[in-house]
Amino acid sequence: MEIPRHWRLKKQRYALVGEVCPHCDAKIFPPRDVCPECGDEAKTLFEFSGRGEVYSYTTLSNAPAGYQASAPYTVALVKLDEGPMVTAQLTDIGEQDVEIGMPVEMVTRKLRSEGDDDRGMLVYGYKFRPMELQQLAAAAD
Amino acid sequence: MTDKVSENLLLKPSRPVGIVGYGAYVPRYRLPAKEISRIWTGGTGGVPIQEKSVPGPDEDTTTMSIEAARNALARAGIDPEEIRAVWVGSESHPYAVKPTSTIVAEALGVVPFTQAGDWEFACKAGTEAMVAAMGLVGSDMAKYALAIGMDTAQGRPGDALEYTASAGGAAFLLGPAEESVAVIESTLSYVTDTPDFWRREYQKYPEHGQRFTGEPAYFKHISSAAQSYLDATGTTAEDYQYAVFHQPNSKFPSRVAGQLGFSKEQIATGLLVSVIGNTYSGAAIIGLTAILDVAEPGDRILMVSFGSGAGSDAFGIRVTERLPERRDLAPKTQTYIARRTEIDYATYSRMRGKLVLK
Numbered sequence: 001m002e003i004p005r006h007w008r009l010k011k012q013r014y015a016l017v018g019e020v021c022p023h024c025d026a027k028i029f030p031p032r033d034v035c036p037e038c039g040d041e042a043k044t045l046f047e048f049s050g051r052g053e054v055y056s057y058t059t060l061s062n063a064p065a066g067y068q069a070s071a072p073y074t075v076a077l078v079k080l081d082e083g084p085m086v087t088a089q090l091t092d093i094g095e096q097d098v099e100i101g102m103p104v105e106m107v108t109r110k111l112r113s114e115g116d117d118d119r120g121m122l123v124y125g126y127k128f129r130p131m132e133l134q135q136l137a138a139a140a141d
Numbered sequence: 142m143t144d145k146v147s148e149n150l151l152l153k154p155s156r157p158v159g160i161v162g163y164g165a166y167v168p169r170y171r172l173p174a175k176e177i178s179r180i181w182t183g184g185t186g187g188v189p190i191q192e193k194s195v196p197g198p199d200e201d202t203t204t205m206s207i208e209a210a211r212n213a214l215a216r217a218g219i220d221p222e223e224i225r226a227v228w229v230g231s232e233s234h235p236y237a238v239k240p241t242s243t244i245v246a247e248a249l250g251v252v253p254f255t256q257a258g259d260w261e262f263a264c265k266a267g268t269e270a271m272v273a274a275m276g277l278v279g280s281d282m283a284k285y286a287l288a289i290g291m292d293t294a295q296g297r298p299g300d301a302l303e304y305t306a307s308a309g310g311a312a313f314l315l316g317p318a319e320e321s322v323a324v325i326e327s328t329l330s331y332v333t334d335t336p337d338f339w340r341r342e343y344q345k346y347p348e349h350g351q352r353f354t355g356e357p358a359y360f361k362h363i364s365s366a367a368q369s370y371l372d373a374t375g376t377t378a379e380d381y382q383y384a385v386f387h388q389p390n391s392k393f394p395s396r397v398a399g400q401l402g403f404s405k406e407q408i409a410t411g412l413l414v415s416v417i418g419n420t421y422s423g424a425a426i427i428g429l430t431a432i433l434d435v436a437e438p439g440d441r442i443l444m445v446s447f448g449s450g451a452g453s454d455a456f457g458i459r460v461t462e463r464l465p466e467r468r469d470l471a472p473k474t475q476t477y478i479a480r481r482t483e484i485d486y487a488t489y490s491r492m493r494g495k496l497v498l499k
Contacts, residue, residue, distance in 0.1 A: 010247060011247075014207075014244075014247055014248035015248050015249075015250060017250075047250070069198065070198060070199065089199075091197060091199055092169050092197060094169060094480075094482045095482065107204070107208060108204055108207045108208070108248050109197075109199040109200060109204050110199045110200065110201055110203075110204055110235075111199070122201075122203075122235055122236070124203065124204065124244060124248070127199065132480055133472040133476050133477070133480060134472075136476050136479050136480055137472060137473065137476045140475070140476065140479070
């Protein structure tokens with residue numbers, strides 16, 4: 001059972017809460033309490049904007065256990081505006097092709113059910129979607 | 142009814158309350174009504190709306206509430222830790238036991254010093270939460286309270302409700318009137334025990350009480366709440382630039398508006414059902430967000446919700462001069478509606494879990 005792990009990770013999973021280094025101002029995700037840039041202690045919480053771009057991506061047809069219901073789906077390395085790289089599913093892609101450099105934004109979605117589909121705890125966390133709403137709003141103005 | 146009694150029917154906070162921030166959410170998928178008709182009636186007969194919104198497979202009332210609430214907070218520009226209540230009204234909470242609201246509060250950074258609760262009253266759970274939030278802020282117990290109405294409605298395959306049962310809703314951060322984009326002047330509720338629509342525990346799809354749906358339920362409660370509100374406040378339809386009523390289909394809200402003396406123009410901005418369907422707990426309030434996206438300072442809005450079982454909440458809302466500068470801080474409701482991917486019935490069946498896999 002992984003319920004304790006999901007519970008421990010909820011802040012970073014729900015809202016991309018990482019850390020900022022008080023010594024060199026590096027933004028850190030996932031949080032690890034030690035700055036990967038300067039090696040000093042870094043425990044100050046920092047909520048990321050959720051914006052970034054696709055660094056690379058791949059589409060999975062054979063999904064691992066727990067994710068079969070979502071297959072096929074696209075996983076991307078997303079370079080956040082603040083610097084760190086995160087791995088996450090892309091969602092709400094619509095008809096457009098995923099491209100390297102495509103601007104994306106974080107959304108909180110249902111990742112899977114822990115254990116039994118109908119009885120297990122629902123696991124929520126970040127995914128990324130194309131920055132489409134902003135484009136549509138700009139087109140409407 | 143004497144004027145004094147009539148005036149006492151109004152729920153009016155002792156400290157003026159308003160909407161400090163608002164946000165909508167509509168998922169991107171659309172199922173045209175004629176596609177449902179193609180499956181079940183061979184494409185013959187009329188359809189009640191053009192198309193309905195369908196949530197993606199990774200969406201539910203929790204995730205949709207989080208996005209609408211993030212939009213409300215973006216417009217409000219306040220520190221989430223100042224919020225003392227997160228209330229989510231829905232008839233499609235993902236869990237039977239375990240609150241939607243704690244997950245939403247956690248994602249928004251409101252925890253831990255807050256009220257959190259899930260509200261239920263068929264389609265009026267969202268406005269029920271709004272009235273409660275008015276009470277919390279209006280009594281000075283809290284500065285800010287977040288009220289959400291959100292649903293991923295399910296209709297039995299082939300049932301009349303399948304054409305309209307959709308997904309979406311809105312979030313409202315209520316707070317002091319002096320910080321608000323729109324002041325909620327007062328509200329009034331009208332409730333009776335009416336067997337028009339229900340879903341028993343453990344049942345996936347709702348039942349409806351045949352002829353109870355129209356006159357004794359929707360029309361009786363909305364028109365009684367609205368007319369009593371107009372009488373108690375000494376206003377008429379002409380005093381409002383906009384009106385929005387619960388919208389289970391296009392016909393009902395248009396007809397009740399006419400009965401109450403509102404014109405087509407007054408209800409056009411908030412009438413979204415033909416392009417997104419009936420969002421249940423979100424239906425009246427997402428119409429309000431579309432109105433706030435375009436209304437001008439000084440405009441007055443009448444909103445009347447309806448929930449089966451049955452009851453209506455009527456609200457009188459007045460737009461302040463803060464609205465124009467705040468509404469561009471989050472995506473507008475029409476932008477969500479413009480973001481659209483059409484799906485067929487087979488894709489819909491998979492996405493909504495209608496296929497038996499084991």
